Amino acid sequence: MLSVKLFNITTIAYFGAMVVFIAYLATRSRGVALVATIVSYIGFALNTAAIGFRWYESYQILGVDGRAPLTNLYESVVFFSWTIMLLYIVIDLKYKQRAVGAFVVPFAFLGMVWAQLYLNDAIDPLVPALQSNWLTYHVITCFLGYAAFAVACGVSIMYLIKAGKEEKNPEGSPVGGLLGVFPSIRVLDDINYKAIMIGFPLLSLGIITGAAWANYAWGTYWSWDPKETWSLIVWFIYAAFLHARFTRGWVGKKAAWLSVFGFAATIFCYLGVNLVLSGLHSYGGS
Amino acid sequence: MTTRDKSFFEHIWDFFCSLKLAIATLILLAITSIIGTVIQQNANPQEYIQEYGPTAYKIFVALDFLDMYHSWWFITLLIVFAVNLTCCSIKRLPRIVRIVAHPDKTPDEKFFRTLGRKGEVETSLSAEEAAGRAAEAVGRLFGRIERTDVDGRICLFTQKMAWSRFGVYVVHASILVIFAGALMGAFWGYKAFVNIPEGSSSDKVWPRNSNQPIELGFTVRCDRFDVEFYPNSRRPREFVSDLVVLDNGQEVLKKTIEVNDPLTYKGITFYQSSYGPMGNPLFHFKVRERATGETVEVKVRQGEPAELPGGAAFRVADFTEQFQNFGAAARIELLPGMTHEHKPGERHPSFVVLKNFPDFDAQRGGKYIFSLLDYKQRYYTGLQVAKDPGVWVVWLGCFMMVVGCFAAFFLSHRRIWVVVQATDKGSRVLYGGNAHRNQPAFEIWFENFSAQLEDAVKNG
Numbered sequence: 001m002l003s004v005k006l007f008n009i010t011t012i013a014y015f016g017a018m019v020v021f022i023a024y025l026a027t028r029s030r031g032v033a034l035v036a037t038i039v040s041y042i043g044f045a046l047n048t049a050a051i052g053f054r055w056y057e058s059y060q061i062l063g064v065d066g067r068a069p070l071t072n073l074y075e076s077v078v079f080f081s082w083t084i085m086l087l088y089i090v091i092d093l094k095y096k097q098r099a100v101g102a103f104v105v106p107f108a109f110l111g112m113v114w115a116q117l118y119l120n121d122a123i124d125p126l127v128p129a130l131q132s133n134w135l136t137y138h139v140i141t142c143f144l145g146y147a148a149f150a151v152a153c154g155v156s157i158m159y160l161i162k163a164g165k166e167e168k169n170p171e172g173s174p175v176g177g178l179l180g181v182f183p184s185i186r187v188l189d190d191i192n193y194k195a196i197m198i199g200f201p202l203l204s205l206g207i208i209t210g211a212a213w214a215n216y217a218w219g220t221y222w223s224w225d226p227k228e229t230w231s232l233i234v235w236f237i238y239a240a241f242l243h244a245r246f247t248r249g250w251v252g253k254k255a256a257w258l259s260v261f262g263f264a265a266t267i268f269c270y271l272g273v274n275l276v277l278s279g280l281h282s283y284g285g286s
Numbered sequence: 287m288t289t290r291d292k293s294f295f296e297h298i299w300d301f302f303c304s305l306k307l308a309i310a311t312l313i314l315l316a317i318t319s320i321i322g323t324v325i326q327q328n329a330n331p332q333e334y335i336q337e338y339g340p341t342a343y344k345i346f347v348a349l350d351f352l353d354m355y356h357s358w359w360f361i362t363l364l365i366v367f368a369v370n371l372t373c374c375s376i377k378r379l380p381r382i383v384r385i386v387a388h389p390d391k392t393p394d395e396k397f398f399r400t401l402g403r404k405g406e407v408e409t410s411l412s413a414e415e416a417a418g419r420a421a422e423a424v425g426r427l428f429g430r431i432e433r434t435d436v437d438g439r440i441c442l443f444t445q446k447m448a449w450s451r452f453g454v455y456v457v458h459a460s461i462l463v464i465f466a467g468a469l470m471g472a473f474w475g476y477k478a479f480v481n482i483p484e485g486s487s488s489d490k491v492w493p494r495n496s497n498q499p500i501e502l503g504f505t506v507r508c509d510r511f512d513v514e515f516y517p518n519s520r521r522p523r524e525f526v527s528d529l530v531v532l533d534n535g536q537e538v539l540k541k542t543i544e545v546n547d548p549l550t551y552k553g554i555t556f557y558q559s560s561y562g563p564m565g566n567p568l569f570h571f572k573v574r575e576r577a578t579g580e581t582v583e584v585k586v587r588q589g590e591p592a593e594l595p596g597g598a599a600f601r602v603a604d605f606t607e608q609f610q611n612f613g614a615a616a617r618i619e620l621l622p623g624m625t626h627e628h629k630p631g632e633r634h635p636s637f638v639v640l641k642n643f644p645d646f647d648a649q650r651g652g653k654y655i656f657s658l659l660d661y662k663q664r665y666y667t668g669l670q671v672a673k674d675p676g677v678w679v680v681w682l683g684c685f686m687m688v689v690g691c692f693a694a695f696f697l698s699h700r701r702i703w704v705v706v707q708a709t710d711k712g713s714r715v716l717y718g719g720n721a722h723r724n725q726p727a728f729e730i731w732f733e734n735f736s737a738q739l740e741d742a743v744k745n746g
């Protein structure tokens with residue numbers, strides 16, 4: 001399938017972008033940063049094309065039963081990588097902080113590698129329960145939310161590294177070396193908050209569309225199955241994050257930790273529930 | 287005495303208004319919710335004892351871990367959460383209403399000192415002239431202004447999206463609305479199921495956790511059930527039921543339901559959820575006697591004997607809908623007929639007839655040539671039945687949450703004040719503004735605004 005080949009090239013592009021971003025941290029050359037950014041944009045374009053092709057191929061293989069490629073673990077992982085890059089590009093266009101790429105692109109790369117090496121890329125027809133437009137809305141909103149949290153987690157890691165170093169240099173001299181190209185911790189804290197501000201409503205929408213779908217398919221919008229419960233746990237964590245900003249002391253480092261922690265819960269919600277716990281959802285076991 | 291009472295009450299009030307409690311509750315909800323995802327909920331006692339041992343089982347029961355989302359302590363946590371939300375909003379809402387409904391349109395100098403973004407210009411224009419030009423500039427760059435004259439000062443005021451201040455409160459209210467909808471569903475709704483064989487009807491459904499059926503007050507009939515498979519696959523593509531609702535003996539509603547497309551009547555919704563076979567399938571064969579060329583059509587159920595011309599008989603011994611990718615196949619067993627002498631220990635000859643290959647059996651060279659014209663498996667349709675009068679309230683809450691979140695995060699209440707006062711040389715223009723969100727964007731906007739405003743009111 002052409003789409004699988006395109007996904008392979010996408011993976012290589014993300015790998016290349018990641019390496020060049022890390023080279024940028026080492027060299028602090030703006031030219032290198034530009035190359036890294038361009039490579040990551042190319043990767044994103046390839047990722048987009050690959051998803052488009054897979055959609056097209058589903059119609060070739062399944063005829064009228066073709067469908068948006070958002071229905072099994074493989075497709076969700078490559079879509080997750082795509083959403084991470086989309087959110088990364090939004091943040092890149094707004095803040096133009098190139099170093100952020102070194103901490104966000106690896107998430108997209110890891111997703112692609114995992115999908116390409118270990119997941120089943122067959123295009124299978126859908127069981128009746130999954131034949132619903134709600135599935136598409138649900139997956140898109142959830143993953144855009146997750147991607148925003150991935151970006152927040154990336155900048156939070158940068159924050160923690162940079163803030164940790166600055167504490168060790170109490171003279172207030174700006175830290176050099178690798179950290180020289182990091183955005184200031186104020187900007188990192190701001191991006192963290194902004195990304196979560198984007199992610200939280202999207203996650204809310206994701207949970208709501210999931211509930212709407214469940215209600216439409218079998219008449220209960222909420223049944224406390226592990227996947228639903230974990231998405232609610234993630235939602236609680238980020239709600240706590242938003243409120244914690246109002247009380248003193250929960251900006252900066254604590255907020256960064258909470259963001260990293262929230263993303264860990266997000267990943268568990270996405271993968272752990274299927275791979276570790278069992279549930280009703282379709283992504284398990286494939 | 288009264289003062290001590292009051293302070294005690296105030297303590298409680300402050301406790302339930304505090305944001306610390308909110309964060310603690312959110313984190314507690316997040317942590318405790320994990321339990322129910324690790325320990326399976328509402329399973330059989332034996333399963334728990336087998337997996338965790340009897341002691342752990344007793345502890346789980348004591349702590350309500352086996353149905354934790356309905357346990358007293360989890361519900362208590364949710365109530366604390368709701369009370370917290372309500373108190374906190376009641377406490378803060380009046381201030382927001384004041385800000386929105388009664389903005390300070392005639393600010394004094396002290397007020398300007400508290401503003402983050404502000405400026406001041408002296409001009410030789412008269413106060414009236416300067417105010418006119420300022421109003422024009424503000425109108426062009428921001429929006430319509432209101433003018434108030436007090437104590438010889440001309441005060442201009444304008445604001446945008448004041449109502450976005452309520453976004454947070456809409457989000458908070460949405461959670462209470464969703465809770466209300468969930469409670470309505472819990473008190474006045476039910477979840478049940480019913481299996482209806484094709485051609486039959488039912489006026490009762492069976493709730494999940496009781497043997498007592500619920501009367502629907504009308505009848506549901508299933509005229510047809512059908513399951514369709516993907517080509518060359520055992521994976522169902524869709525299953526559908528033709529349902530008819532009969533109220534007082536009258537057909538009032540007809541719909542073909544399928545998974546993800548239910549039928550609703552009088553607030554009760556029927557969801558296609560499962561199916562199963564009812565009894566043996568009915569086969570329709572064409573049988574030709576090779577010698578005479580005489581052809582008969584036979585309808586017979588699986589397992590039952592059927593007679594053939596010439597005195598022989600057969601039965602369908604076995605059937606599958608998918609025989610090695612050849613499609614539906616029936617295994618036929620010839621039986622000793624009326625005239626045929628049965629020898630003890632004789633094995634009945636049996637062979638396979640394929641529905642998709644009607645001429646296949648002719649090659650067998652038997653006395654009779656069978657073709658399977660059709661078969662009909664009777665099914666029952668498995669319906670999930672739900673009545674939830676609160677579901678619209680829940681959707682209303684969800685809608686409020688999304689709209690509220692959008693307003694809370696992405697809309698900003700922005701205000702601009704300009705105060706013009708006559709001086710000896712002309713007039714003095716004080717101006718300032720603030721935004722309750724997205725400060726960096728407002729800062730950039732304000733810089734441009736301040737340059738243009740100062741330009742407008744400067745001499746000439």
Ligand code: HEM
Nearest residue numbers: 239242243303304305308367370371374454457461691694
């Ligand atoms: C999971 C439930 C909750 C959700 C989804 C939620 C949502 C929100 C959102 C989206 C904001 C705006 C945050 C921001 O501007 O960054 C907010 C602010 C706030 N929330 Fe909540 N909230 C929840 C629970 C609570 C509770 C239980 C309290 C009780 C004290 C509370 C008190 C506040 C306060 C005081 C603010 C700041 C309001 C202001 O800007 O004046 N929230 N909430």
